[in-house]
Amino acid sequence: MLRQTLAAFLLTASALPALAGKANDTLIYASDSEPENVSPYHNSAREGVILARNAWDTLIYRDPASGEYKPMLATAWTWIDPVTLDLTIREGVTFHNGDPLSPEDVAFTFNYVLTPEARTVTKGNVDWMKSTEVTGPHTVRIHLKAPFPAALEYLAGPTPIFPAAYFKKVGLDGFAKAPVGTGPYKIVSVDSGRGVKLARFEQYWTGSPIAKPKIGKVEFRVIPDGDSRMAELVTGGIDWIWRVPSDQADQLKSAPGVTVLSAETMRVGFLQFDVMGRAMEKSPLKDPRVRQAISYAIDRKAMVDNIVRGGSRVMNATCFIGQVGCVDTGVTRYAYDPAKAKALLKEAGYPDGFEIDLAAYRERDYAEAVIGYLRAVGIKARLNYLRYAAFRDALRAGKVSIGFQTWGSFSINDVSAFTGVYFRGGEEDLTKDPQVIAALQAGDTGIDPEARKAKYNEALKRIAAEAYALPMFSYPSNYAFSQDLNFTAQPDEVPRFYAASWK
Numbered sequence: 001m002l003r004q005t006l007a008a009f010l011l012t013a014s015a016l017p018a019l020a021g022k023a024n025d026t027l028i029y030a031s032d033s034e035p036e037n038v039s040p041y042h043n044s045a046r047e048g049v050i051l052a053r054n055a056w057d058t059l060i061y062r063d064p065a066s067g068e069y070k071p072m073l074a075t076a077w078t079w080i081d082p083v084t085l086d087l088t089i090r091e092g093v094t095f096h097n098g099d100p101l102s103p104e105d106v107a108f109t110f111n112y113v114l115t116p117e118a119r120t121v122t123k124g125n126v127d128w129m130k131s132t133e134v135t136g137p138h139t140v141r142i143h144l145k146a147p148f149p150a151a152l153e154y155l156a157g158p159t160p161i162f163p164a165a166y167f168k169k170v171g172l173d174g175f176a177k178a179p180v181g182t183g184p185y186k187i188v189s190v191d192s193g194r195g196v197k198l199a200r201f202e203q204y205w206t207g208s209p210i211a212k213p214k215i216g217k218v219e220f221r222v223i224p225d226g227d228s229r230m231a232e233l234v235t236g237g238i239d240w241i242w243r244v245p246s247d248q249a250d251q252l253k254s255a256p257g258v259t260v261l262s263a264e265t266m267r268v269g270f271l272q273f274d275v276m277g278r279a280m281e282k283s284p285l286k287d288p289r290v291r292q293a294i295s296y297a298i299d300r301k302a303m304v305d306n307i308v309r310g311g312s313r314v315m316n317a318t319c320f321i322g323q324v325g326c327v328d329t330g331v332t333r334y335a336y337d338p339a340k341a342k343a344l345l346k347e348a349g350y351p352d353g354f355e356i357d358l359a360a361y362r363e364r365d366y367a368e369a370v371i372g373y374l375r376a377v378g379i380k381a382r383l384n385y386l387r388y389a390a391f392r393d394a395l396r397a398g399k400v401s402i403g404f405q406t407w408g409s410f411s412i413n414d415v416s417a418f419t420g421v422y423f424r425g426g427e428e429d430l431t432k433d434p435q436v437i438a439a440l441q442a443g444d445t446g447i448d449p450e451a452r453k454a455k456y457n458e459a460l461k462r463i464a465a466e467a468y469a470l471p472m473f474s475y476p477s478n479y480a481f482s483q484d485l486n487f488t489a490q491p492d493e494v495p496r497f498y499a500a501s502w503k
Helices: 002-012 046-055 101-111 149-157 164-175 226-236 246-252 288-297 301-307 340-349 366-376 388-398 420-424 434-445 447-466
Strands: 026-031 060-062 067-072 074-081 084-089 129-136 138-145 186-189 195-200 217-222 258-273 354-359 380-387 402-407 469-482
Touching: 026 101, 026 226, 046 186, 046 195, 046 217, 067 074, 067 469, 084 101, 101 129, 101 164, 101 217, 101 258, 149 434, 226 246, 226 469, 246 258, 246 469, 258 288, 288 366, 288 380, 288 469, 301 366, 301 469, 354 366, 366 380, 366 402, 388 402, 420 434, 420 447, 434 447
Parallel strands: 026 217, 354 380, 354 402
Antiparallel strands: 060 067, 074 084, 084 138, 129 138, 186 195, 195 217, 258 402, 258 469
16 A cells, blocks of 8 residues: 555655654554564563563573673573573662562573473573572572573573562463563563553663663554554654665655664574475475476575675575574575576476465565476465464474574574574474584583584584575565664664664
């Protein structure tokens, strides 16, 4: 709609009353999807990560500019040995419901999320821990299953702390409806299918590496249609959107009162193949030549240049090239070569191609471009476009032949947060290759940095050579927001609304 009628919106925008923004001290942001559960350990959607970073604190803080680890809910930490980490818990911090933070909250949180009944969605974020115990009035000890050099990175990311007494009282369902954290914003309401409202936590603790927010209220709205989101932004109904397609971002640059910003993120798109052939009888994908043919059939560079844009880069290893351990040296490159793709299909016994399903959950135009490339070599792919939770569950259940995945690694700057999630034998692993699993486990637990890189490179080379997955490209994010708003984008794809302000 907006592609054709942007001019009409621009003509009327100045006459419309402000529905959000500076006058109401309410930053309203919108996205196309919502987390299935607001609890940070019980969703893996980027919208959930954003809420978590604004409403919950972690033990350690990683400065996004310098990469330095700084005290947050833990004031100090000491490695007793490679599998024992002691931390001192900060005094004087209160949860949003008034409960004081204590070591018992830390031990409860980490021990709970390791249990089967917790139903933790991304187990790799926590399963490096064996157990956590309270060791004193202000101290805890984390026991690791094995050495894990990335531990501090995880403690600074997807491991927020829950209030033990409150969570035990209300349970997971109650917590999802009325969540409580210690972060700069408190969640005041959760309206499934519509959004989440937050308010500045006036009792936020002094001395935090992130200051008390300057903006009083933040509201997240679910607006599935992209054109509707842009119309709301142009007419003043909302203040901030992202994932704006490049062509529409170009149009929005001419909209009065709107700022457009483009930046590469850590998110990578990739095709994940049903290597074990669970999704269909006699699946062609069990043959590596077929997977390689698909990889040669897709012009990833053309997609980057003409569709994705905004600083995107082709990826050759199944990770984000900037992550620690993402070494793509010697990794098989699949240059666009449809003739080679057709030859491999013929060699594999599919000279006329075959029919197959391809599932996706975002950027439908990207998936449709892939389908067009596959059709050109004889592969007739049917698009199954799903909501993220349904997509993930179908993939895990072996009901998807080709999945167009994206992964932002929970903004963790370590390859264990990407490759390990999909190839270390867990629920997301459609390959279950013992060699890859062993190499990744060795990389995750290795103490020597160079030895870690070597093991990760070993795994990444085998994944690429066997075409277990096809890395596509890094995702840029086109942000569009009110010119009244001071907002800075970060490569980790976490909009820090607590750091935003009005001009």
